[in-house]
């Protein structure tokens with residue numbers, strides 16, 4: 394776990410991308426992996442800063458899926474220089 398903060402049953406982190414197109418490319422890359430996993434983050438896009446939140450809505454709490462997706466998101470951020 395890197396920049397993630399747990400607030401109750403939610404993991405949160407922000408990603409600062411170099412520019413807006415890169416922020417959107419990060420979102421796109423996350424979307425592909427999230428769909429594969431059938432586990433999706435909440436994403437708030439604010440210019441080149443992405444605010445992400447992870448929780449397992451069906452369970453009403455954090456599950457292993459959230460931690461798995463968090464690590465995937467960290468990799469994607471690093472790959473995009475964020």
Ligand SMILES: C[C@H](O)[C@H](O)[C@H]1CNC2=NC(N)=NC(=O)C2=N1
Pocket residue numbers: 431432433434447448449450451452
């Ligand atoms: C049927 C259910 O909506 C699906 O299994 C998936 C879709 N993506 C999901 N994403 C997240 N974060 N939590 C879920 O419970 C969830 N459920």
